[in-house]
Amino acid sequence: MRAMVIDDSRAMRMILKRIVTKLNFEAVEAGDGREALDLLADMTEVPDLALIDWNMPNMNGLEFVTNVRADPRLREMTLVMVTTESEQSQIVRALAAGAHEYVIKPFTEGAMIEKLALLGLVPTGANS
Amino acid sequence: MTLSQAEFAFVSQLVRREASIVLAPGKEYLVEARLIPVARAVGAPSVTEFLADLQRRPNPQNQRKIIDALTTNETSWFRDREPFAALTDVVLPELVKSRAATRKVRLWSAASSSGQEAYSLAITLQENLPPGWSYEIMGTDISTEMVKRAETAEYSQVEVNRGLPASQLVQYFERVGAHWRITQSLRRNVSFRLMNLTAPLPAMQPFDVIFLRNVLIYFDVATKRTVLQNVAKLLRPDGWLFLGAAETTIGIDDNYERVAAGRTSAYRVRTGAPAGAARRG
Numbered sequence: 001m002r003a004m005v006i007d008d009s010r011a012m013r014m015i016l017k018r019i020v021t022k023l024n025f026e027a028v029e030a031g032d033g034r035e036a037l038d039l040l041a042d043m044t045e046v047p048d049l050a051l052i053d054w055n056m057p058n059m060n061g062l063e064f065v066t067n068v069r070a071d072p073r074l075r076e077m078t079l080v081m082v083t084t085e086s087e088q089s090q091i092v093r094a095l096a097a098g099a100h101e102y103v104i105k106p107f108t109e110g111a112m113i114e115k116l117a118l119l120g121l122v123p124t125g126a127n128s
Numbered sequence: 129m130t131l132s133q134a135e136f137a138f139v140s141q142l143v144r145r146e147a148s149i150v151l152a153p154g155k156e157y158l159v160e161a162r163l164i165p166v167a168r169a170v171g172a173p174s175v176t177e178f179l180a181d182l183q184r185r186p187n188p189q190n191q192r193k194i195i196d197a198l199t200t201n202e203t204s205w206f207r208d209r210e211p212f213a214a215l216t217d218v219v220l221p222e223l224v225k226s227r228a229a230t231r232k233v234r235l236w237s238a239a240s241s242s243g244q245e246a247y248s249l250a251i252t253l254q255e256n257l258p259p260g261w262s263y264e265i266m267g268t269d270i271s272t273e274m275v276k277r278a279e280t281a282e283y284s285q286v287e288v289n290r291g292l293p294a295s296q297l298v299q300y301f302e303r304v305g306a307h308w309r310i311t312q313s314l315r316r317n318v319s320f321r322l323m324n325l326t327a328p329l330p331a332m333q334p335f336d337v338i339f340l341r342n343v344l345i346y347f348d349v350a351t352k353r354t355v356l357q358n359v360a361k362l363l364r365p366d367g368w369l370f371l372g373a374a375e376t377t378i379g380i381d382d383n384y385e386r387v388a389a390g391r392t393s394a395y396r397v398r399t400g401a402p403a404g405a406a407r408r409g
Binding site for chain 2: 086087088091092094095099101102103104106107108110111114115117118
């Protein structure tokens with residue numbers, strides 16, 4: 001399984017990478033949505049999962065989600081927003097744009113694993 | 129600093145006596161970690177001094193605080209998933225047939241802690257009962273603090289991240305400042321009350337489904353048996369009991385039989401079980 005971690009904070013990328021690596025994902029990083037799309041364009045194998053920050057330079061997370069959803073080649077990718085944006089209306093917008101799940105920062109490792117379990121990407125109880 | 133043997137023994141005896149909970153040796157660190165905020169809240173300089181003062185001058189209020197601190201657990205939404213899937217896929221279709229006359233189901237979240245399980249049940253019923261059906265969920269807990277919290281139905285950002293799908297967060301919660309509160313449409317079907325499962329239980333209408341999960345693990349065998357007998361009296365004869373994954377009635381109370389329910393197991397009272405076991409209602 002492969003995961004893409006998209007966040008302009010290097011520290012956050014490290015945290016997310018550590019979590020997904022523990023869950024046996026092979027992780028690739030991108031610093032914003034544009035960089036992530038460029039990386040995806042060059043990949044022969046599409047990642048199973050993308051963890052996406054909302055507020056990033058060049059291309060934000062919502063625009064990234066919209067772009068991914070418009071590309072049939074990327075339709076199998078599971079998209080999870082991981083962001084400090086916590087307004088109800090923002091969550092609704094992200095889900096409507098095609099995000100599968102939404103994790104509000106700050107989060108615990110256990111909470112992230114539970115969300116991935118909801119999506120069937122890790123077994124239920126993987127963090128117990 | 130970890131608790132001394134004498135301090136641990138004092139706390140163990142207190143929770144054993146008041147809540148029938150067995151604290152096995154080796155839990156000193158956990159007990160101390162839970163008591164640090166309690167000691168701080170009452171203005172004691174340390175857990176040691178808090179306990180020493182309580183031993184010199186017994187104080188029911190502070191004893192209660194210890195029990196609350198040691199009986200409440202972090203919990204998540206739809207914890208373990210499988211029992212909720214079994215409720216949706218196996219139990220509700222059966223209840224929809226057998227309760228067609230009343231179109232009503234009653235569920236009990238025994239040991240409801242801060243309410244996540246009871247509200248997860250409410251969400252499950254809201255989404256899976258046919259139109260025109262109603263439901264009642266009762267949550268009970270031994271901790272007054274937790275009953276109050278569950279009634280308030282407000283959860284922090286960190287708590288709503290725990291196992292709750294985002295689509296349900298936006299549908300069944302509303303933002304209240306930095307917190308999220310369960311909507312009135314769910315809250316009106318859910319009530320909470322204080323209850324000690326090891327004491328004789330109050331008379332109540334029996335339940336179609338009881339979630340008694342991750343409760344028995346705290347008790348010795350005799351207390352487990354008492355709790356299971358108490359609960360059986362409040363389970364309809366064709367009702368379903370769900371225990372935690374590490375719990376069973378086998379070897380403790382033979383009035384129950386384990387049955388497959390989706391990808392997990394549930395327990396039902398055997399036909400012909402002695403009077404008193406799930407015979408009311």
